[in-house]
Amino acid sequence: LQEMDRVCLESKQNGESGGGSRILVFVRLRPMGKKEREIGARCCVRIVNRRDVYLTEFATENDYLRLKRLRGRHFTFDASFPESTTQLEVYSTTTAELVEAVLEGRNGSVFCYGATGAGKTYTMLGTVENPGVMVLAIKDLFNKIRQRSCDGNHVVHLSYLEVYNETVRDLLSPGRPLVLREDKQGIVAAGLTQYRAYSTDEVMALLQQGNQNRTTEPTRANETSSRSHAILQVMVEYHAKDASNNIVNRVGKLSLIDLAGSERALATDQRTLRSLEGANINKSLLALSSCINALVEGKKHIPFRNSKLTQLLKDSLGGACNTVMIANISPSNHSFGETQNTLHWADRAKEIRTKACEANEEIMQVPESGTDQAKLLLELQKEN
Ligand code: ADP
Numbered sequence: 001l002q003e004m005d006r007v008c009l010e011s012k013q014n015g016e017s018g019g020g021s022r023i024l025v026f027v028r029l030r031p032m033g034k035k036e037r038e039i040g041a042r043c044c045v046r047i048v049n050r051r052d053v054y055l056t057e058f059a060t061e062n063d064y065l066r067l068k069r070l071r072g073r074h075f076t077f078d079a080s081f082p083e084s085t086t087q088l089e090v091y092s093t094t095t096a097e098l099v100e101a102v103l104e105g106r107n108g109s110v111f112c113y114g115a116t117g118a119g120k121t122y123t124m125l126g127t128v129e130n131p132g133v134m135v136l137a138i139k140d141l142f143n144k145i146r147q148r149s150c151d152g153n154h155v156v157h158l159s160y161l162e163v164y165n166e167t168v169r170d171l172l173s174p175g176r177p178l179v180l181r182e183d184k185q186g187i188v189a190a191g192l193t194q195y196r197a198y199s200t201d202e203v204m205a206l207l208q209q210g211n212q213n214r215t216t217e218p219t220r221a222n223e224t225s226s227r228s229h230a231i232l233q234v235m236v237e238y239h240a241k242d243a244s245n246n247i248v249n250r251v252g253k254l255s256l257i258d259l260a261g262s263e264r265a266l267a268t269d270q271r272t273l274r275s276l277e278g279a280n281i282n283k284s285l286l287a288l289s290s291c292i293n294a295l296v297e298g299k300k301h302i303p304f305r306n307s308k309l310t311q312l313l314k315d316s317l318g319g320a321c322n323t324v325m326i327a328n329i330s331p332s333n334h335s336f337g338e339t340q341n342t343l344h345w346a347d348r349a350k351e352i353r354t355k356a357c358e359a360n361e362e363i364m365q366v367p368e369s370g371t372d373q374a375k376l377l378l379e380l381q382k383e384n
């Protein structure tokens with residue numbers, strides 16, 4: 001409808017009045033793996049009341065010193081999921097409300113972070129038998145659209161992209177790296193595939209295929225690189241006529257993000273951060289931790305432009321958006337340091353506030369019949 005003259009009668013503000021909202025932070029503990037059991041790993045994490053996380057045991061003297069230095073032994077989150085938590089429970093608690101909001105034209109984003117092997121991809125993508133948040137969100141979205149189909153026209157598009165080594169790639173149609181551009185909707189990757197999705201069935205296969213297109217480390221050809229970030233964007237457009245015969249257009253975007261392994265990259269203090277920057281470990285994750293620090297400290301300038309990942313996440317972290325973080329952790333005492341690091345960042349992320357989340361909605365008068373605008377509208381309606 002871009003070519004048409006828009007007569008904006010009303011711009012609804014559905015956000016929380018006044019300020020924004022806090023990022024919701026969840027922790028998911030995965031079960032002990034077979035290999036970990038074989039080497040006699042012990043569980044060093046305990047979750048109490050589905051909220052409190054305690055680090056109970058440490059493997060080495062070094063861990064003990066760390067524990068004392070960071071004082072991080074007990075943490076509390078919006079919810080903490082023990083080993084036995086199902087994919088559906090994780091989805092319902094963390095993401096279901098965001099899917100509802102996206103249908104109302106509000107943006108949302110969920111990201112998983114944690115060390116390699118902590119369960120990020122399992123949580124986001126999952127397996128065919130146990131699909132994760134990405135698949136469950138799309139399934140739920142189509143169910144909700146079906147329930148509402150009588151009152152309007154919904155169109156769903158998917159994009160799946162990767163940030164690896166500061167290049168952005170299309171995971172649905174691999175090829176040349178994509179260039180990021182700023183337009184009035186924010187940062188967009190030029191030429192990114194927008195896959196029109198009609199049902200859930202096709203989506204799991206599509207995402208599995210996309211995941212296989214993620215960059216692998218040359219030495220471990222079958223494993224996704226621990227440095228690859230994957231972002232699924234679900235765009236939901238809505239067109240309808242309201243009671244006064246005006247046209248209502250709404251668009252919501254849900255971003256579901258499987259971040260690169262946070263080991264060594266999310267430094268807990270500025271000094272380590274600087275030395276890591278020199279070592280060029282993972283520019284995007286370092287930039288993410290700088291942005292989180294700046295947001296928490298209430299700085300005016302947030303360095304989103306420092307990396308591709310933070311450019312893409314700008315409207316998720318600093319903009320008008322419902323944001324959820326899921327921190328994934330391993331139970332093994334051998335991962336103590338990583339777990340403590342992840343919990344430290346999760347704890348810090350609780351302090352981030354996003355701007356009030358308003359609906360992207362416009363209401364226009366129906367053009368008089370016979371005019372060019374009316375003809376265009378008719379064509380658009382036929383297309384949908
Ligand atoms: P990451 O993406 O963080 O590197 P993965 O999601 O690949 O980690 O998980 C590492 C391994 O642990 C995989 O084999 C995965 O299937 C398994 N796993 C992770 N989380 C769970 C869980 N909640 N339940 C069962 N298996 C899990």
Ligand code: MG
Pocket residue numbers: 120121122224
């Ligand atoms: Mg992974």
